[in-house]
Amino acid sequence: xxxxxxxxxxxxxxxxxxxxxxxxxxxxxxxxxxxxxxxxxxxxxxxxxxxxxxxxxxxxxxxxxxxxxxxxxxxxxxxxxxxxxxxxxxxxxxxxxxxxxxxxxxxxxxxxxxxxxxxxxxxxxxxxxxxxxxxxxxxxxxxxxxxxxxxxxxxxxxxxxxxxxxxxxxxxxxxxxxxxxxxxxxxxx
Numbered sequence: 291x292x293x294x295x296x297x298x299x300x301x302x303x304x305x306x307x308x309x310x311x312x313x314x315x316x317x318x319x320x321x322x323x324x325x326x327x328x329x330x331x332x333x334x335x336x337x338x339x340x341x342x343x344x345x346x347x348x349x350x351x352x353x354x355x356x357x358x359x360x361x362x363x364x365x366x367x368x369x370x371x372x373x374x375x376x377x378x379x380x381x382x383x384x385x386x387x388x389x390x391x392x393x394x395x396x397x398x399x400x401x402x403x404x405x406x407x408x409x410x411x412x413x414x415x416x417x418x419x420x421x422x423x424x425x426x427x428x429x430x431x432x433x434x435x436x437x438x439x440x441x442x443x444x445x446x447x448x449x450x451x452x453x454x455x456x457x458x459x460x461x462x463x464x465x466x467x468x469x470x471x472x473x474x475x476x477x478x479x
Contacts, residue, residue, distance in 0.1 A: 298431040302440055305367070305424065306447035312371070313448060316378055316413070317455035339410045346414025347421075354415075354422040363430060366423025373416025380409035 358366035383405050387397030424444070432440045 299440070299443075302428065302431050302443060303447065305427065306444045309420075309424070309444075309448040310451045310454075312374065313451035314455045314458070316374065316381075317451065318458050339406050342407065343410040343414050346411060347418045350415045350418040351422060354419040357419065358423045358426050363423045363427035366419055367427060370416045370418070370420030370423060373412045374420065375416075377409045377413035377416055380405045380412065 354366070354370075357369070361369075384397075384402040387402060428440050428444055429437060
């Protein structure tokens with residue numbers, strides 16, 4: 291049990307739990323955006339946003355490594371988290387419009403599409419920077435003998451977000467809980 295008391299291990303667990311909470315919010319908000327896009331007759335726009343965001347994860351990983359090397363892993367995690375929070379906020383705007391079932395003015399289809407594309411851009415840059423910085427931080431917190439164990443702890447905790455977010459989405463969609471999802475997303479921020 292000595293490893294549980296080490297400061298580096300506790301920091302790793304706290305970082306993992308932070309990622310867990312962030313990914314739950316991001317996934318649920320993204321699912322609700324997809325539901326809203328269906329309501330607004332966006333068609334395949336949701337798929338396009340997912341494709342753009344995932345392509346940008348890969349593209350932004352290349353400049354993320356030198357940024358993390360130059361400014362430190364902790365600053366890289368913070369910078370990536372701030373971009374990701376901005377991305378989540380931009381996903382929430384269309385969700386709020388869809389939850390209120392408004393389609394005019396600030397909630398027009400064109401503006402919501404722009405918000406979602408900018409959210410994809412920021413999400414791609416933010417998450418890729420956070421991943422690079424987090425892996426660097428895990429390596430900094432580890433010795434040769436504990437790096438694999440620390441990776442296992444990190445991914446075990448963060449991957450629980452997939453299970454929780456999918457169950458939350460199922461519950462919200464079955465109850466038509468777009469408003470509840472909006473409030474959960476706002477609380478997440």
